[in-house]
Amino acid sequence: MAIAEPPSPAAPDGHEHGAGPPLRLRRAALVETLATLVASADLPGLRAHLDALRHAIAPGGPLWAGPADEAVIFPEDLLLAELDQIGAALTLERARYYAERLSKAARGERTAAINEIDLNRWKAYDDILTDSLWLIEHRDSSGAHSADYWGNFIPQIPNQLMRRYTRRGDWVIDPFAGSGTTLIEGQRLGRNTLGVELQAHIAERARALVQSEPNRHGAVCHVVAADSAEADFRTLLTERGVASAQLALLHPPYHDIIRFSDDPRDLSNAASVESFLSGLGRVVANVAAALDRGRYLALVIGDKYVRGEWVPLGFRAMQVVQEQGFLLKSIVVKDIHGTAGKRSQKELWRYRALVGGFYVFRHEYVFVFRKR
Numbered sequence: 028m029a030i031a032e033p034p035s036p037a038a039p040d041g042h043e044h045g046a047g048p049p050l051r052l053r054r055a056a057l058v059e060t061l062a063t064l065v066a067s068a069d070l071p072g073l074r075a076h077l078d079a080l081r082h083a084i085a086p087g088g089p090l091w092a093g094p095a096d097e098a099v100i101f102p103e104d105l106l107l108a109e110l111d112q113i114g115a116a117l118t119l120e121r122a123r124y125y126a127e128r129l130s131k132a133a134r135g136e137r138t139a140a141i142n143e144i145d146l147n148r149w150k151a152y153d154d155i156l157t158d159s160l161w162l163i164e165h166r167d168s169s170g171a172h173s174a175d176y177w178g179n180f181i182p183q184i185p186n187q188l189m190r191r192y193t194r195r196g197d198w199v200i201d202p203f204a205g206s207g208t209t210l211i212e213g214q215r216l217g218r219n220t221l222g223v224e225l226q227a228h229i230a231e232r233a234r235a236l237v238q239s240e241p242n243r244h245g246a247v248c249h250v251v252a253a254d255s256a257e258a259d260f261r262t263l264l265t266e267r268g269v270a271s272a273q274l275a276l277l278h279p280p281y282h283d284i285i286r287f288s289d290d291p292r293d294l295s296n297a298a299s300v301e302s303f304l305s306g307l308g309r310v311v312a313n314v315a316a317a318l319d320r321g322r323y324l325a326l327v328i329g330d331k332y333v334r335g336e337w338v339p340l341g342f343r344a345m346q347v348v349q350e351q352g353f354l355l356k357s358i359v360v361k362d363i364h365g366t367a368g369k370r371s372q373k374e375l376w377r378y379r380a381l382v383g384g385f386y387v388f389r390h391e392y393v394f395v396f397r398k399r
């Protein structure tokens with residue numbers, strides 16, 4: 028629940044919500060105060076120390092850190108909730124347990140090896156999704172992000188995945204880079220990115236969009252115009268002085284639902300579902316060769332409907348990744364909202380669905396895998 032400086036929990040990426048104004052406290056003094064509290068002989072004594080602590084953390088109180096102090100930062104509402112929990116404990120043993128847990132949080136971060144989520148203050152990350160149903164109503168259209176590229180995904184998808192499965196300075200591969208949503212989001216989060224996109228003018232546009240975005244963390248982004256089914260991702264990385272990648276995000280065409288170009292290598296021009304899946308398999312193999320073992324690959328894809336039959340493209344594509352030896356970790360279902368154009372046809376689609384005995388697509392999948 029506490030983090031060291033830098034970064035500050037209120038500032039780093041503007042993505043952590045639900046926390047009050049941050050309290051900047053003297054780390055050593057706080058740890059010492061908590062040690063005294065834990066050493067109390069009885070519950071009334073411990074509660075007296077707790078009251079003193081509450082006063083000490085109030086604005087201008089003795090625990091407030093000056094500019095030269097080593098500080099620990101807590102969202103105010105979370106720290107107060109922790110203190111309330113200590114105060115409400117019915118036994119000395121339980122109160123000590125909560126106080127020791129808080130002291131541990133004050134002493135330093137506890138993060139998993141593959142991300143920067145401080146497990147000591149996991150309640151502060153209420154915007155990190157952990158359920159398998161993602162209902163995301165509004166597209167993040169801040170900065171360089173825009174919905175102009177037909178078929179691009181919402182920035183919240185790469186944001187969620189990079190924060191769960193990478194740390195700052197890690198490398199993320201996106202072999203279907205499109206308008207660069209992953210790359211822009213990576214730069215914001217301090218993740219380095221390698222994007223490959225078949226269409227040179229779209230790759231150029233992605234590059235320009237990334238460059239127009241502030242780069243607070245000094246992240247590196249390379250955009251390459253190439254066919255990902257033929258690309259050697261390991262070489263693309265090593266040529267740039269990087270040994271391997273720590274996350275891969277794949278957002279391929281949903282076969283021919285949207286035709287992205289006239290290029291026969293474009294997976295949206297694959298002659299059949301089978302040839303689409305075999306092309307996707309080649310991309311997965313190429314990306315897998317550059318991904319560290321134990322790290323994650325996410326595939327974002329939807330189904331399609333052909334001549335009265337629902338084609339479970341998502342599950343077929345999921346199997347393609349599993350056949351490459353990846354372990355399936357999660358199947359996330361994400362809602363899709365119609366565009367303005369589609370909305371005007373909503374009633375028509377509803378009518379067609381009633382007549383044709385089918386359901387209108389409102390979801391796509393985010394499949395999450397781990398490389399064995």
Ligand SMILES: C[S@@+](CC[C@H](N)C(=O)[O-])C[C@H]1O[C@@H](n2cnc3c(N)ncnc32)[C@H](O)[C@@H]1O
Pocket residue numbers: 176178179180181202203204205206207208209223224225226229253254255256278279280281287288292293294295
């Ligand atoms: C669904 S879009 C990805 C959109 C991207 N996530 C974004 O937010 O802009 C799929 C992209 O894959 C590209 N593409 C199709 N076949 C490809 C291939 N063989 N190699 C590389 N890119 C390919 C298309 O040109 C298109 O831009």
